[in-house]
Amino acid sequence: IAPADKARLRPLEDSLPHIEQGLKLVPDHPALLALREEVGRQLAEGAARKAREEQQIQAQLQAEQSLDQAQRARQEGTLGLSLVHIEQGLQAVPNHPGLLAMRQEVLAQQVELKRQEEAARRLAEAAERQRIEAERQRAEAEQRRRKADEQLARALDSQRNRAYETSLLQIEQGLQQIPDHSRLLALREEVRGQLREAKAAMPPEPAAETAKIAALLRECDAYLKANKLTSRKGGNAVDCYGEVLKRDRGNAEAREGLDR
Numbered sequence: 001i002a003p004a005d006k007a008r009l010r011p012l013e014d015s016l017p018h019i020e021q022g023l024k025l026v027p028d029h030p031a032l033l034a035l036r037e038e039v040g041r042q043l044a045e046g047a048a049r050k051a052r053e054e055q056q057i058q059a060q061l062q063a064e065q066s067l068d069q070a071q072r073a074r075q076e077g078t079l080g081l082s083l084v085h086i087e088q089g090l091q092a093v094p095n096h097p098g099l100l101a102m103r104q105e106v107l108a109q110q111v112e113l114k115r116q117e118e119a120a121r122r123l124a125e126a127a128e129r130q131r132i133e134a135e136r137q138r139a140e141a142e143q144r145r146r147k148a149d150e151q152l153a154r155a156l157d158s159q160r161n162r163a164y165e166t167s168l169l170q171i172e173q174g175l176q177q178i179p180d181h182s183r184l185l186a187l188r189e190e191v192r193g194q195l196r197e198a199k200a201a202m203p204p205e206p207a208a209e210t211a212k213i214a215a216l217l218r219e220c221d222a223y224l225k226a227n228k229l230t231s232r233k234g235g236n237a238v239d240c241y242g243e244v245l246k247r248d249r250g251n252a253e254a255r256e257g258l259d260r
Helices: 003-025 030-075 079-092 097-160 164-177 182-201 207-225 237-247 252-259
Strands: none
Touching: 003 030, 030 079, 030 097, 079 097, 097 164, 097 182, 164 182, 164 237, 164 252, 207 237, 207 252, 237 252
16 A cells, blocks of 8 residues: 555544544444544545555566566467466456567467468478379389380390391380380390391292281281270281281381381
């Protein structure tokens, strides 16, 4: 309570013993009774005012303490705890300017942290997708390499057995997996040369066989133009040109068709 209020209440408190002494002499003295009631009322008002002031001081102290705790929690990075302290302080002093300002700052900081966390999450997800895609591409490349090497081994076996047409077909199937496979490209040139030599050593074909080969070549061209290349049911270009090369190992049109 303020010193001025204490000084004002002290005479009231000092007057009570005199009033009581007077009432002992004349218990129903109206002026003394009224004075005692007035003094009691003023003392009660003073006590209530003192209680309110002490309550306000306590609330202000609690708000300041909550502000200090909120600042420490914010500095330590625990924004949620900082908000808890802020709300506790505002319960004591709802219009505390420091607490209101800090609440806005902490809420804005929370929003920014969430934005940064979301951005980091998206980056991590993108990196994971890239990693998975890279692994998938490596697996596919390895699978193509393995298939190409398998066709290379078959083509070499066919070459050793002088089955040059079959060897060329196997080479082309391997090049479909890896077009720049150096060993397959080199083997293709070698087998083509061997096939030309073998063709040159063969006797001339009968006219009927020549006609059959010409018909087959027309059929192969039709498959090629229709984009029926390797695996269409009912006929495809690779199998058709292979049939031509079985009949005519050195047929240039068939080799050109396979290249195409």
